[in-house]
Each structure stands twice: as C-alpha cells, then as structure tokens.
Amino acid sequence: MPANHRYSDADIAAVYRVIYERRDMRHFLSDPIAPDQLNRLLAAAHHAPSVGFMQPWRFIRVRCPDLRIGLHQLVEQERLLTAKALHEREDSFMKLKVEGILDCAEVLVAGLCGQREKHVFGRRTLPEMDLASLSCAIQNLWLAARAEGLGMGWVSMFAPDAVKALLGMPADSHPVAILCLGHVATFYEQPLLEQEGWAARQDLDGLIFENFWDTPPCR
Numbered sequence: 001m002p003a004n005h006r007y008s009d010a011d012i013a014a015v016y017r018v019i020y021e022r023r024d025m026r027h028f029l030s031d032p033i034a035p036d037q038l039n040r041l042l043a044a045a046h047h048a049p050s051v052g053f054m055q056p057w058r059f060i061r062v063r064c065p066d067l068r069i070g071l072h073q074l075v076e077q078e079r080l081l082t083a084k085a086l087h088e089r090e091d092s093f094m095k096l097k098v099e100g101i102l103d104c105a106e107v108l109v110a111g112l113c114g115q116r117e118k119h120v121f122g123r124r125t126l127p128e129m130d131l132a133s134l135s136c137a138i139q140n141l142w143l144a145a146r147a148e149g150l151g152m153g154w155v156s157m158f159a160p161d162a163v164k165a166l167l168g169m170p171a172d173s174h175p176v177a178i179l180c181l182g183h184v185a186t187f188y189e190q191p192l193l194e195q196e197g198w199a200a201r202q203d204l205d206g207l208i209f210e211n212f213w214d215t216p217p218c219r
C-alpha cells in the first residue's frame with residue numbers, strides 16, 4: 001500500500017471550495033486590510049512554484065493616491081480603446097465594470113522583473129515560463145485572499161509602457177496585472193462576465209484532448 005499523503009476530507013473540501021468560490025471582483029468596500037493579513041497574502045504568492053526558482057516577479061504596493069488615480073486613468077484610456085476594437089460589442093462592453101482601482105483597499109501592480117534572460121533554467125526555449133511563474137504567484141495570492149474573505153480583481157487593460165513610466169519600472173521589466181484587493185460586501189455567485197451575459201466558461205470536454213491535438217478524450 002502506498003503511504004497515504006492525502007489530506008483530511010475537510011481539508012480537501014476547503015481546497016476545492018476556495019477554487020470554486022474565488023471570483024474576479026470589481027466591487028469593493030474601502031475598509032483597510034490589516035498589515036499582517038496583507039503579509040500572509042504576499043507570503044502565499046512567495047510560495048508559488050516558479051520555473052528554476054527564478055521568481056521572476058515583483059509586486060509594487062501602490063500607496064500614493066496620485067499614483068492610484070494615474071493607474072485608473074490609464075485603465076480608463078485602454079477601456080475605451082478596447083471598446084472601440086470590439087466594434088459591434090462596443091456598447092455592451094462599455095456597460096461592464098472591468099476594474100475597481102479607486103475603491104479597493106490595496107492596489108498591487110504585479111510585473112516581471114528585469115534581467116530575466118540570465119535565468120537559463122526553464123526559460124531557454126520557452127521565455128513565456130516567466131509569465132507562467134508570475135501567474136502561479138498571483139493565483140496563490142488570489143486563493144489565499146478568497147479563503148480569508150477578501151476579494152481580488154485582476155485588471156489587465158492598460159498600456160504597459162505607460163504603467164512602466166508611471167511606476168519607474170526598469171526598461172526590461174514588464175507590468176502584467178493591476179491587482180485590486182480588498183473587503184467586499186458580497187462575492188458574486190457566478191463570474192461577473194457570466195452574470196452580465198458577456199461570456200461563459202467553456203465546457204471542460206472541449207478543452208481536453210487525448211493523445212493528439214483536437215482528439216476528444218474517450219470517456
């Protein structure tokens with residue numbers, strides 16, 4: 001018999017619960033996050049897997065109100081451009097709330113650090129592995145936040161060079177996410193995009209192949 005490394009039923013249930021109940025939040029209360037709680041969430045990000053342990057990410061905690069306003073303006077500019085690029089869906093896109101930067105307790109800008117090419121392990125043939133590693137860190141933070149009752153929203157609509165300039169980021173760094181973190185009145189029952197009729201999660205069956213590309217699994 002193999003050793004039983006399994007968690008207890010209650011612990012397993014808690015893991016799946018946080019996965020299914022995590023939501024991308026855009027509506028926040030302004031109540032502050034306690035410093036030790038924020039530290040726990042950042043430590044969760046810190047414990048995410050990263051290729052070759054390169055930890056290619058940095059989080060900038062944006063505390064200055066003017067910077068927060070500046071980020072909000074950049075997102076608003078990109079929101080309008082995205083709406084235009086959507087042509088016939090422009091009007092319905094404009095009704096979506098795609099960020100909560102001015103309302104949330106904490107704004108964290110997550111980015112890839114500079115000098116990533118010196119990390120050969122894992123990244124030589126697939127430079128995207130740095131981005132994958134950052135995504136793991138963000139997801140850890142997201143799940144930990146949900147478990148602690150805090151909401152997080154991932155905002156990706158911004159011109160990267162403008163965010164870089166605003167936050168004094170090095171030339172070879174790259175901002176990836178503006179993360180809105182904070183207390184919420186309630187968590188959405190379903191993903192907001194689904195609630196608003198914009199899009200829905202695709203069926204798992206269409207996303208899993210067997211052996212060869214485009215070959216559906218026999219189940």
Ligand SMILES: Cc1cc2nc3c(=O)[nH]c(=O)nc-3n(C[C@H](O)[C@H](O)[C@H](O)COP(=O)(O)O)c2cc1C
Binds near residue numbers: 023026154156190193
């Ligand atoms: C890489 C990434 C970028 C995203 N960027 C945005 C964004 O700019 N604005 C937004 O409203 N939601 C954004 N989202 C949230 C997705 O729309 C959301 O995760 C999806 O609708 C599923 O909802 P759920 O996270 O609540 O399950 C982003 C999510 C990811 C993973």
